Structure formats: structure tokens, C-alpha cells
Amino acid sequence: MRTQPSPRSHPKDMDFFWTSLALLLTVPHIAGFQCYSCDGDRDCLETEVCEEHQEQCSTTVMTVISRPKISTYFLKGCDISGKPNNSISHFSGNQVVFLAEEYCDTELCNKISPNVVDVLVARGHHRRTKDCYSCTTADKTCYNASLMLMSCARLEEDCVEITSFTTSTELPEDEQHIKGCGQLSHCQASEPLGFQNQNSFHLIKCCNSSRCNSDMQDYKNTPLPLNGVTCFSCEGNATHGCSPEAVTKIQCQGPMTQCLEASGIHGTTGDNSVVKGCASPSWCNSPYTSVYKNLGAIHSRCCTGSFCNNRIVDGTLKPSPRSQAAPTAQVQQILLSTTLLLFVAFLLSSGSS
Template identity: 65%
Template sequence: MEFFWISFFLSLAVAHVTGLRCYSCEGDDCQETEVCKEHQEQCRTTVMTLQALPKMSSYILKGCDVAGKPNNSLTHFSGKYTVFLTEEHCNADLCNSRAPNEMSTRIARGRQRSTLDCYTCASSDKTCFKTTLVPLRCVLPRESCVDITSFTMPEEFPADEERIKGCGQLSQCQEPLGFHNQNSFYLIKCCNTSWCNNDVQDYKSKPLAPNGVSCYSCEGNSTHGCAPENVAKVQCQGPMTRCLEASGIHGISGEQSVLKGCASSSWCDSPYTSVYKNLGAIQSRCCAEDLCNDWIKDGTLKPLPHSQASHKVTAQRTLLSTCLLLSTALLLSSERS
């Protein structure tokens, strides 16, 4: 009997140590699995379908991911292709066995009434800053017109899509969501009337107007990127009127990472930092005074007064990850070659 209980508790300990298991592979025949790291709390399935009638091809990616990333979808034009992006997350062992078939769902339901007409573009084919944007009819009534801007300075991913417009279902996008510092700029806008995503401003060459707020800015860790000598001051732009600081574990490297900059109030209330910077076990804090984002010391968020309790980001629904934008550009490039 004693041996039974020893074995039982050992099995529990092993189960705890091994952590979440997910399918991790590329392609339709997905049999490989992986054990997720401690900071990876979800399984992910990403599907990208490229349609250029009569031809259609799909790409599937599966694996472990950090918490806080959502189920979302986006449709847009890029060159001769219609691009359908879908990403789903779950948090049980091997729960990402299936691949969402967004195209079958759309075809089965057909064009429904009360859908929007939106503009569509992709920066890879240089259509996002033209005076005449391409029209796109949304398929599902719950889709909004979307406008996503995402770039780094210098470019972290040279082939990445910096601007996408189209139809989509992006969570927590009722108000403009934005973050920027001296390294990055992200602005996500959704709207629910036809042709409302008609903004053609190039935010890289013509930034948004300063709003009078100043914040500390850095990206990296306490020895490189966010060391005291690397921290700069930036003038906040547009709706980014809060100072943000965050600390977490990078989803790929597994190293502690720090982020400081300007954010919109809506960004502060959502886990967009986790999505775009791929951070797990994240702790973040926003504040409303100039240069108030100085609480992270030695890579971690120090204890705050009870009146300013730290905010630990939970797994909420939010925007599609940069992985989708990067995957689009890379796969479209391979199709063209």
C-alpha cells in the first residue's frame, strides 16, 4: 500500500513538471507533439488560406503559445490573392488536434444579409496608401472593418506586413488600441459602418500628433535594451495617453523581457502587450502622469502601494498575433517566387 501512494504522488509530480502538451507541426498530417514550457499556457492552431480562383491552398501551423491570445479571423486582399487568416487557442492537453476550416464555414453560410462593405489592402503590394482603396464585401454579419498598423524601428521582420485593411473579428476592438515607443508602433482600429476603414495616413513617415504626455521607453532586459543607460524619453502620440511598463517571459527565448512606452487606455485594459511582444507570465502597469512608468527595476515590477496595485494580465480575448502578419508576408513571398 505504501508503494502505491508513493507511485501515485510521483505520478502527480511528473504530470505537474511535464506541463501542457500540444500538437506542434506544419501541414495537414499533424502527429508531432511537444511539451510546453512553464510560461506557455495555451495550444495554438493558425490557418492561412490563399485563394486565387480557381486555385486555393492552405497553410497550417500548430504549437505551444503564451496565455492571453485569442480566437480571431481576418480577410484581406494582397496582390492577386484573397487571404483568409484564422487563429484558435485552447488550454487542455492536445486540444489543438483539429484545424479551423474558416473557408468551409464561410461557403456553407454563404453571403448573408447585413454584412459590411470595407476597404482592403496590404502593405506588401503597396496598396494601403493609395487614394483609391480596393473594396471588399464581408461575408459574416459579425465582422467589422479593420485597419491594423504594425512596425518596428529598425525593422525586426523586414518582410512583415506593416499595414492590413479588411474584414475581421478582432476582440476588444471597440476603441482604437495603440502602443508605441522608440522601437515599435502598433495601432488597431475596428469600425462597424461600410467604408469606415478609409484612413490612408502613413504613420511611419507622418506620425500622429503629440498629445502632451511623456513616458519612458525601452525594450529588452535589465542588462540589454532596458538597462538604465538604454531607457529614453518619448513624446506620446494620438490616443496613446498612458505610460505603460510590463515584465514577462518571452514566448520563444524563455528569457525575462521588459517593455516601456506609451499606450491607449484600451490597450492597458487588454493583453495586447502579450500578443504583440509574445510575453508570457506577464505583469503590466499603466499610469496617467508624465514619466510615471519607472517601477520596473532589475527586470521585474517592484511591489506597488495598495492604492496602485500591480495588474497581472489574464488570458483575455484580444487581437491576432504578429505571427499571422509575419506568416502572411513570408508565405505570399514563397508563392510569388
């Protein structure tokens, strides 16, 4: 019995195969994750295709009330995962500023913007809401004796205070300070959220009774007391910023009693990035490393004891079975960026004053 010869592939069949393969490889880019995108005083229905490292859609709304005028600013687009939904309201000169930012993780999910006008109109209608001190760096009211009082709009709002500054001599004016009413993720009255390294200082404080945010300390010129812990400090990647020769040592302040190291994808460049420094235990269990350092798909580790944040090698956090540190976590939530809120607040408050 004669065996039939196996059929040979026809050149046209091979052309079809490679063409099909090329189409399959390009479809993910063509049909990539999309979000609504706009930047200005009008809401929008324009869309953008997100980069590979951008896994969520964001919506930021800022409303400024300066009687009788109400102005609203919208910012929508793609962003990395791992930032918490937050809102804050405060006085800036003779204006009331309300900011809110929300994140969602399905395609084109950021169509509807938070309606902050309704919240502001309701301000003062609830008798049980808190009265909080309010100030901003924009109108230079945070370090004098003339703090203003504001009534919070909602029962669930606390009195809040956010301090963020860069210690680099290259950016001496990069300081942000806000007091007011707000809802900030993972912020508890029992412990401040704090992080510091050689580049920056961040402190977030919440309290749940009226007029409790009266602290007037200037943390830049009057630092918190040292707590005896020393950590490695750096920001960047394995070759620039966090290379072995670029890592420095920093003495930790106040509630920042643990050493932190984290690696992730930078939200702007899409490159791997590393952060090391001192952190409070509450910061270690929160998403604020993603917020302030703009890192997505983050893997972070906090540990107790000086110089214990030494496990990131070549930009990657290496596991250690003997480590007593908290387990590595990847934050994947529906969340919002306080840093962006602050930036927009200071930008627009300064421009309209």
C-alpha cells in the same frame, strides 16, 4: 523495562528513497503539457512537449483562394498564455486571404482546426454584411488611391486596419499594414488600440459601418500629433535593453495618452522580459502587450502623467500602495496572435504573388 533500540535505515532503503525521489522529480518533465504540432500544408496529429513557460496550445490556419485553386496552411504548437483569438480576411493582389488563430489551455486541445473554407464559401451570402476596404503591404496597395472593396463573410465582422512597424534603422523594411474584414479582440470603434516606444509602433482600428476604414495615413512617414505626454521607453531585461542606462524617453502620439510598463516571460527564450512605452487606455485593458511583445504570465501597469512608468526594478513590477494605476493583471484566457497572423500573411502572400 528495557527500551527497544530504534531501527536503523538500511542502505538499500536509502537507495530506494533517492531513486524514488529522482523519479518524482523527472515525472513532470516526462509527462509535461503537450500540444499538437505541425508547420505546412497538411493538418497533423504529431505532438510536442511544451516548455515550462508555455501554457497553451495554438492553431493558426491560413487559406488563400486564387481561383480555381484553394491552398491552406497549418501551424500548430505550444505557446504562452495571454493572446487573443482573432481572425482577418483581405485581398492580396488577385487572391483572397483568410487567417484565423485559436488558443486553448488543456492538453492536446488543438486537434481540430478552424474550418475557414466554409466561411469563405459563405462570403456574400449575407446581404447585411459590411463592405470594407482591403489592402496589404505585401502588394503595396495601402498607400494609393486604388483600395479595393470586399464583402465580409459574417455579420459579426467589422472593418479593420492594422499597422505595425519597427522604427529601428537596422530594420527599415519591417512594416506591416492590412485592411479588411475581421474580428479582433478588444477592438472597438470608439477608440484605437495603440502602443509605441523607441523600437516599435502598433495601431489597431475597427469600425462598424461599410467603407469606414478608408484612412490612408502613412503613420511611419506622417506620425500622429504629439499629445504632450512623455514616457520611459525600453524593451529587454534588467541587464540588456531595460537596464537603467538603456531606458530612454519618448514623446507620445495620438491616442497613446498613458505610460505603460510590463514584465513577463518571453515566449521564445523563457527569460524574464520588460517593456515600457506609451499606450492608449484601450490597449492597457487588452491582451495586446502579450501579442506584440510575446510575453506570457504578464504583469502590466498603465498610469497617467509623464514618466510615471518607473516602478519596474530589476525586471519585476514592484507594488505601490499609493499608486493610482490600474491593478496588476495576469491575462489567462483562450486567445490568438495577430502578429503571427500578419507574419504568415505577408510571407505567403509575397511568395505566391
